[in-house]
Amino acid sequence: MEQLKGRIIYKGKVEGEALVTSMPISFYGGVDPNTGIVLEKGHELEGVNIKGKILVFPQGKGSTVGSYTLYRMKKNGTAPIGMINKETETIVAVGAIISEIPFVDKVDVTKIKTGNKIIIENENVNLF
Amino acid sequence: MELTKQEQAMLDGKEGYAVRKSMEILVALGEIFGAKNLIDVGSVQVSGVSYHNLGDAGLEFLDSLSKDGKVKVLTTLNPAGMDLENWQQLGITAEFAEKQNLVIDAFQRMGILVSCTCTPYLIGNLPLYGEHIAWSESSAVTFANSVLGARTNREGGPSALAAAFVGKTPCYGLHLDENRIPEVHVQVEAELSKLSDWGALGYAIGKKAENKIPYITGIKAAHLDELKSFCASTVTYGTKPLFYIKGITPGADLQIQPKETVTIETGDIKNAYDNINDNADEIDFVCVGCPHCSIKEIQEIADLIQGKKVKENTELWVATSRTVKHLADKRGYTAIIEAAGGKFACDTCMAVAPLKGRFKALATTSAKGCFYSRQNLMKTKMGSMKECIEAAVSGKWNN
Numbered sequence: 001m002e003q004l005k006g007r008i009i010y011k012g013k014v015e016g017e018a019l020v021t022s023m024p025i026s027f028y029g030g031v032d033p034n035t036g037i038v039l040e041k042g043h044e045l046e047g048v049n050i051k052g053k054i055l056v057f058p059q060g061k062g063s064t065v066g067s068y069t070l071y072r073m074k075k076n077g078t079a080p081i082g083m084i085n086k087e088t089e090t091i092v093a094v095g096a097i098i099s100e101i102p103f104v105d106k107v108d109v110t111k112i113k114t115g116n117k118i119i120i121e122n123e124n125v126n127l128f
Numbered sequence: 129m130e131l132t133k134q135e136q137a138m139l140d141g142k143e144g145y146a147v148r149k150s151m152e153i154l155v156a157l158g159e160i161f162g163a164k165n166l167i168d169v170g171s172v173q174v175s176g177v178s179y180h181n182l183g184d185a186g187l188e189f190l191d192s193l194s195k196d197g198k199v200k201v202l203t204t205l206n207p208a209g210m211d212l213e214n215w216q217q218l219g220i221t222a223e224f225a226e227k228q229n230l231v232i233d234a235f236q237r238m239g240i241l242v243s244c245t246c247t248p249y250l251i252g253n254l255p256l257y258g259e260h261i262a263w264s265e266s267s268a269v270t271f272a273n274s275v276l277g278a279r280t281n282r283e284g285g286p287s288a289l290a291a292a293f294v295g296k297t298p299c300y301g302l303h304l305d306e307n308r309i310p311e312v313h314v315q316v317e318a319e320l321s322k323l324s325d326w327g328a329l330g331y332a333i334g335k336k337a338e339n340k341i342p343y344i345t346g347i348k349a350a351h352l353d354e355l356k357s358f359c360a361s362t363v364t365y366g367t368k369p370l371f372y373i374k375g376i377t378p379g380a381d382l383q384i385q386p387k388e389t390v391t392i393e394t395g396d397i398k399n400a401y402d403n404i405n406d407n408a409d410e411i412d413f414v415c416v417g418c419p420h421c422s423i424k425e426i427q428e429i430a431d432l433i434q435g436k437k438v439k440e441n442t443e444l445w446v447a448t449s450r451t452v453k454h455l456a457d458k459r460g461y462t463a464i465i466e467a468a469g470g471k472f473a474c475d476t477c478m479a480v481a482p483l484k485g486r487f488k489a490l491a492t493t494s495a496k497g498c499f500y501s502r503q504n505l506m507k508t509k510m511g512s513m514k515e516c517i518e519a520a521v522s523g524k525w526n527n
Contacts, residue, residue, distance in 0.1 A: 009156050033185060064264075064284030065181050072185025093160060094286045097152045098189055 004107050004125040006084070009093050011122050012102030014082040018116040019053035020109070021045050026062030027069040027095065036078035054118045055080035056109050060092035070095030082120045084109060129158040129298065130165050138294060146197025146238075150290035157287060158298030166296040167260050167303065170278075171202040173248050174240060174292065175264035176285025178209035178480035179228040186285075187231055193289065194237040200295035203240045204248040206265050207420070207447075207477045208232060212244065218445070218473055224482060240292070244475035245449035247356065247420045249276065252451075257378055260303055262291030266369055267360035267419050267496065273370040275355050277378040279303045282369045302370060310343035310372055312336075313389040317346060318397045322512040326354045327495030328400035329392065330361025336390045338366040343385055344373045356419050361495035404498045406489075406507035413487035413506065414438075414520040415478045416513065417447030418497035423455045425513070429470070430461040432517040438469035439523035443487070445473040470520070478504075491519040 021044045025031070030040040036051030051073075060066060070092070073079035083096060085105035096103035102120050112118070117128040131139065139151040154166060176182055182190075209228050210220040220228075232242055243251055246265050255261045255278035263269050264283040272278040281301040283291065291297040301307055314333050320326060333342055342362075350358075350373065363369045372380035416429065429446060438444045446465060448456070453474050456462045462472065473481070478490070479500035489507040492498060493516055498508035509525045519525050 007159070009160075010152075033183075063181070064286075065176065065183075065186065067284065067286050068176070068182060068186035068189055071189045072183065075185075075188060088160065090157060090160075090284055090287065093156050094153055094284065097156055098149060098286060 002111065002127045004111060004127065006104035006107035006123055006125060008123045009088055009103040009105055010096045010101060012100070013119070013121045014054065014102045015119045016052065016054045016081050018056050018112050018114055018118050019045070019048070019050060020056040020112055020114045022058065024059050024061040025057050027060065027066035027091070028063040030062065031069065031073070033069050033072045033076060033078060036073060050080050051078045053080050054082040054084065054120065056084045056112050058086040058109070059089050062091070064091055066091045067095035067098060070101070071099045074099035074101065082118070084112065084120070084125060129155060129163055131155070135166060135296070144196040146193045146195070146293050149193065150293040153287055153290040154294060154296065154298055158300065161298065161300040163298035163300040165299055166294070167299045168295060169201055169262045169291055169297050170255055170259045171204070171253050171261050172199070172288050172292040173204050173206065173253065173263035173265055173268055174235070174285060174288045175206040177206045177231060177235070177244065179224060179231050180209040180480060180482045182231060187227065187234070190231060190234040194234040197238050197293050199239045199292040201292060202253060203292040204243040204245070204251070204253045205235055205240055206244070207246055207480050208244050208475050209481050210476050211473050212475045214472065214474065217471060219486065220482070243449060243451070245420050245451070246477065247422070247449060250420070250422055250452060251449050260297070262288050262297040264288040266363045267356070270359035270363045270369040270371070271356060273302060274359065274372065274377050308370060309341070310383050310386050311340040311388070312342055313386045314342045314344045315346050315389055315391045316344060318392055318394045323354060323357055324493050324495070324510050324512055325397060326358040327361040327493070327510060328397045328404070330358045331365045331400040331404060331495050332392050332396040334362045334365025334367050336392070339368060341368050342371045343380070343383060344371060345385070347373050347376060350376050353422055353425055356422070357494060360419050364496045364499050401510065404495055404508060404510050406509070408489040408507040408509055409524055411489050411491045411509065411519045411523055411525050412442050413445070413489065414442065414491045414516050415445040415447060415497060416493050416516055417445070417473070418477055418479060418492065418494035420477065421446060421448040421452065423452050426452065426456045426461050428513050429517060430464040432514060433468040433470060433521070434464050436468055436521045438520045442520055442523040444470040444520040445478070446470055447473045447477045450474045491516045491525060
């Protein structure tokens, strides 16, 4: 096991499987809130479902409406169960807070690979 | 970030769900951007009102906040996706109208003034020089920071709402002197002769001073409508939401002219028009009022269109706030414009209404309006008020 430390954006404990991308994500327009599938053309995760994963990405991008999209996904049961960013920004931070999704940033995300089992507990990210 | 006892109590949920969520948002943003504390704000402008952009997700969130959330300071609202009274005449579906009204109802319950305008400073939300505020809507943020000398970051919808429920915002960014220092000197050598030239200037400066605070010299005079248009354009096309114009905007004389200098020549203005304008001869949509028309602009439109008729199969929209329209009603401008076949689009605008696919080619005075209308798949032509009204009457763009 390896432990990484980050900064809490929204506190909480969650255990799941990592889904990693090196590309920023636009939740508004870039992800289908009804299914959790990434729609953005040319994105590394195009066609991949982020539902129920611990989503690891550098940061958000695009419209500030993306905060509301995350909230909608949480209500629909299509949201990631946890999120890790390299360095977050307003859209995803606000989205995680209003949706109550455990979220840390300032983590060395290069250490995390898709399929890793992860436990986020407040500022700690445990990799297995 | 250091919190007072009262702020900590709000974060702990002593004032209910909306205030707790708001404090969570403000504290997180404060931590992300390195704020040391929260500061009181004098007023808030909330964006994210159009159901077209919010969708059911946004509506649900606003509904949940409105159950126990009440704003603590003067709070005004950005344009909605439709004219709240006259939506049928503007071609909005009943289904959209129903959802949009639910959004408006939620804001009403929060105690927000349903002003539905991007020009809150024209209808009674007028911050003072040096006053801290929390505004969203990039053109209004730029106007407040630059023309009025108030202090605000460019908030998003939820962070502005959070500031309204708490009455405070985290102190970082443009709230602090050290982040309000101009970063590039922009010397304007081009002559500006009509309103749309200010939109073109905003485009040119936006491209040359991308993500910077410009200190602009060479401008001899400016009036409200020109600065309103320039604010919308320069931030849409690239600058930070703050600029100084030497001899014109407050606080410019307190700043030192930056060494790095770029010039704006006649060719840059022409280049801006070339980039904003598409090839289009037939015009089926003329929309003025991005940002929302002032009473003076509506007077100009009435003078230009009196006794004429808008061409069949072309629509003329005058976008403004309901408050300003009431003045236009009393003065008789509304009757003149409507007799000519023009329509008023209050509470809404071409940037947030569901217009995709409805029109082929737009004529407008606004550089920002062109930017958003391209996303709605329209061809765009930018020109003076006179050129736009002529296009409405002839259905063609002349030049």
